[in-house]
Amino acid sequence: MSEVNGCLLPDDLWYWPQKHVWVRGPEDDGAVVIGITDVAQNLAGKIVVVNLKTPGKVLAQGKSAGTLESGKWVGSIPTPVAGEVLAINESVKSNPAIINDDPYGEGWLIRVRPEDWAGGSEWLVNGSDGIEAYRSQLDAQGIQCQR
Amino acid sequence: MAEETKKYLYLVTHGTETPERSASPFFLATTAALMDHESTMVFTITATSLLKKGVAENLYIKDTGESSTLKFFIDQAREAGVRLFVCAPSLDLNNCTVEDLIEVDGVVGGTALNEMAADADVVMTF
Numbered sequence: 001m002s003e004v005n006g007c008l009l010p011d012d013l014w015y016w017p018q019k020h021v022w023v024r025g026p027e028d029d030g031a032v033v034i035g036i037t038d039v040a041q042n043l044a045g046k047i048v049v050v051n052l053k054t055p056g057k058v059l060a061q062g063k064s065a066g067t068l069e070s071g072k073w074v075g076s077i078p079t080p081v082a083g084e085v086l087a088i089n090e091s092v093k094s095n096p097a098i099i100n101d102d103p104y105g106e107g108w109l110i111r112v113r114p115e116d117w118a119g120g121s122e123w124l125v126n127g128s129d130g131i132e133a134y135r136s137q138l139d140a141q142g143i144q145c146q147r
Numbered sequence: 148m149a150e151e152t153k154k155y156l157y158l159v160t161h162g163t164e165t166p167e168r169s170a171s172p173f174f175l176a177t178t179a180a181l182m183d184h185e186s187t188m189v190f191t192i193t194a195t196s197l198l199k200k201g202v203a204e205n206l207y208i209k210d211t212g213e214s215s216t217l218k219f220f221i222d223q224a225r226e227a228g229v230r231l232f233v234c235a236p237s238l239d240l241n242n243c244t245v246e247d248l249i250e251v252d253g254v255v256g257g258t259a260l261n262e263m264a265a266d267a268d269v270v271m272t273f
Contacts, residue, residue, distance in 0.1 A: 051182070064183045072215050074174065074223065076181035 004135045007145035008038040010104050014124040017137040019078040022104065023124060026117055031086055034065065035108045036077065036099065039138065042145040045070040047096040052077075052088040052110055059085060061120055065110055068099070077109060081120035087111040155179040155186045156267035158260075162193030162241070163206060166217070169197055170208045172273040173220035173229070180227035187267075188224070189260055191234035194273075195241045198233065198248040221249070234260060 002009045009015070014023040020040035025032035041047065049069035059065055061082040068075050088110050092098050099107035114120055125133045138144075157176045161168045172188060180186040190198055197203065203218040225231075230252040238244055238254070245254055255263070264270050 051178075064181055067178055067181045069178070072170070072174070072219060074178050074181060074227075076227075 002131045004131065005138045005144045006147060007042065007138065007143070008104075009131055009134060011127070011131065013104070014080070014121060014126045015130050015134050016078070016080045016124050017130075017134040019080070021078060021080050023080050023121075024108075026114065029113075030117070031111055031113050032081060032083075032117070033108050034077075034080060034110050034112060035103055036068070038103050038145060039134075039143060040075075041100045041103045041107075043143070044068055044073060044075060044100075047099050050092050050096045050099070050109075052093065053085055055085050055087055057085045058115075059083065059112070061123065068096075079112075080124060081112065081114045081117065083112040083114040083120075085110055086113050153179075153184045153268040154266060155184050156263055156270045157186070157188045158264070158270065158272045159188060159190050159194035159197070160192045161273060162196035163202060164193060164196075166206050166208055166210070168273060169206065169217050170215070170220045172271070173217075173224045175271065176229045177220075177224045177227045180224070180229045186228070187230045187232065187263065189232045189234060189255065189263065191237045191260070193237075193241065195233055195237040195243070195248070198231070198251060199241070199243055200247060200249055203249070232263075 020037045022035055022037050023032050047068050047070045052066035059079040063079050064076040065079045066077045089108050157172045159172045176186045176188050203221050206217040207214040232253050232255050233251050235254050235256045
């Protein structure tokens with residue numbers, strides 16, 4: 001686990017730093033799991049409502065996989081890799097605060113079967129280079145996570 | 148099942164006389180846009196007063212306790228891609244011209260508004 005500007009970033013994930021979403025996988029069946037980063041949940045504040053596209057929907061890369069609401073703020077969950085929604089995390093719909101408490105674990109959002117992981121993942125970064133890319137993004141925007 | 152884009156139209160009819168009514172239509176329009184739907188707001192009757200320059204920064208949604216101004220909700224909607232239109236006759240009703248308003252996407256008359264409503268998948272009125 002890396003800590004960048006006070007934000008926690010697991011070392012084994014793919015990231016889309018500009019959109020503050022993470023991707024875990026692909027798993028043995030090719031599916032990936034998607035969520036928002038510690039940075040995103042920190043910026044959002046206490047999340048009170050989660051809307052997620054339903055299983056079976058086919059999402060284009062960059063399009064919305066759902067929305068998060070925290071009082072007066074609402075933001076989208078950009079799809080980091082195109083594909084079909086296989087499952088959504090029903091737990092976070094009934095208890096959105098899980099996303100704040102555990103954004104990389106119990107707070108995962110959707111499970112997707114990528115159309116083209118090799119091509120789609122070119123938008124993403126991972127490993128130590130990925131963490132550094134995310135650091136650059138946070139520094140450029142002056143983002144610091146509060147604990 | 149591919150994603151389907153729908154057209155949402157929000158017709159706003161109340162203005163600065165009821166600040167507590169002003170934020171919700173912007174918020175709903177924002178959520179629609181963030182779900183990749185086409186989201187349009189039309190301001191008519193006194194609602195046009197919400198778009199006058201200098202108003203949103205000073206219009207508090209609640210008159211007690213900690214409150215946001217309308218500007219937060221307008222900025223959020225614009226950033227999400229919500230389009231804003233003004234009903235032409237309402238300009239005179241609110242003693243202003245389009246130059247007195249924040250940037251909008253256009254001015255529409257009654258016929259155009261009817262057509263927008265007929266063309267929309269969802270129409271909500273506030």
